[in-house]
Amino acid sequence: MTMLDIRDITKRFGGLVANDSIAFTVEAGQIFAVIGPNGAGKTTLFNMVAGTFPPSEGEVAFDGAVISGRSVAEIAQSGLVRTYQLVQLFKQMTVAENVMVGFHRVTTGGVFSALVRPPGVRRQEREIREKTAEILEFVGLSHRADVTADLLPYGEQRLLEVARALAAGPKLLLLDEPAAGLNTEETAELARVVRKVNENGVTIMLIEHDMGLVMQIAHRIAVLDFGRKIAEGTPEEIRAHPEVIAAYLGGTEGYDD
Amino acid sequence: MKSSLTMTLPDTTSTRSGLPWRQILLGVLAVAIVVYSFTANGYVVTVIGFAAIYALFCTGLNFFMGFTGQASFGQNAFAALGGYGSAILTADYSVEPAVALVLTMGFSGLVALIVGYPTLRLRGHYLAMATFALGLITYEISINWTDLTQGYMGYSGIPPLGIGPYYADSPKAQLAVIFVLLALGVIAAARLKNSRFGRACRAIAGSELAAGALGIPVARYKLISFVIAAVYASAAGSLFAHFVGFISPEVFGTAMVVQSFTMLYLGGIGTIAGPLIGAVVVSMLPEVMRGLKDFQTVGYLLLLLAILIYAPRGLHGLLERILPDREG
């Protein structure tokens, strides 16, 4: 079953073609990685998928429905949840509260139910608390539950972002450079969590700079360069792909970190 | 930098014991103020009554500014709507004060909805300017629409609070009613804060991007929290009108904005207790500093500066450092 169908999308910023007619599909259950040098257009692609801005041309279908043109919140409501390249935590809230916010999409209730607290809402709050504890356990942040998110070390902030996204019960999780700025140990921990999330049935599409990480966890990889998709395949195929090697794998351009 | 932070993180797994001393201390203080006010003379009753009314006003403003992270410099507009609405309805049309209170709260909420809808699409300074303009417009109306508001002359003959045959015929009885309404307002704010809705609002303050990506309708929630703040402001305005029996445009002027901001930041914005602490302390300051005579304002401002510099999270933040939470 196809989870995400990217149909020849193009994005132009003035004269710059940031994405040039890119097409591929992500199958349900996959970990799909998008790699490429800085400025290749990876985040732009994510932004079009998540609805931050519409494509100049082409469209994106998610779970069988065209989502291009819908707002970020609407797309999130349908089960496509993303994290950001720069960590976007709710800094003044505790770690547990950050995850609790993640449940917004899969829970109900507004001002009235907050004030009156009918039994159903109390039950829901209890469930949110229990599931939050489970998720924190899952990503290994239980011991930080009551700490203000602001005070977490960077590696744990990344994990918290993933935890929060998980609370939203995504069908497809978009991770924009989740390992950026992490040390080897933290990266390994993140890889472990991402794999575990995937094994629990969540399809994952990630952008990553860390080739080691990508080769290790991705089922399939697409390579972008100057806004074009230059290759797509399994990690083995990508490793052997002449154009990819020329573009940067073996070349001198390299990565910035 | 990061590693040193890790080192100093409290180990939250091993300290889950002990009483919530901060909450107990604040509770005792609140009870003490209430008890004291009923034994005190008329002047003290007035000062505490104003403090309680401001506390209600700030609790609402705090929801919009502290929790949702937006700025409004025009919340006095809704206090004016409440004050004048209650005054006109009760004095001229003999509407029950309690009914007028609820009607004006509804009306203010509606105005906030209509004004907020286009305004809240603006960001940062633009939103602040737009709300500031709203406060000025209301002020001008209260001066110039003399048929309705009696202009500079002010509006007098406003009856005390009450419902049916029961009405608060003494200042202390009025104060009791104000305390009850303030308590309801604070409980409501605390419930809102720790709910799906309140968490979403606080998430918006943290990152609109991430909130949106988790399916939170950012614009709508900002609007709702603006309406909530307006409803509180309106109630505070109504209470003031009944408590004093007289209102004039100055009461709901720009000074109110300065006063409430001072209370919020001094008390500790973004917490439930902060606005209450701020309202009480700022209301008391002029009394405490009376001895300074001509230098009263200077002393007052210096104290304010000192707190903002050394306790950026306000008095409540200071208290939290001394008596931290034992349990999350």
Ligand SMILES: Nc1ncnc2c1ncn2[C@@H]1O[C@H](COP(=O)(O)OP(=O)(O)O)[C@@H](O)[C@H]1O
């Ligand atoms: N909002 C934008 N406006 C203008 N140019 C942009 C915008 N976003 C990205 N770009 C440009 O598009 C190109 C691709 O950027 P991006 O998608 O962020 O690359 P990557 O994530 O692969 O590093 C870059 O040249 C960048 O400067």
Ligand SMILES: [Mg+2]
């Ligand atoms: Mg990028």
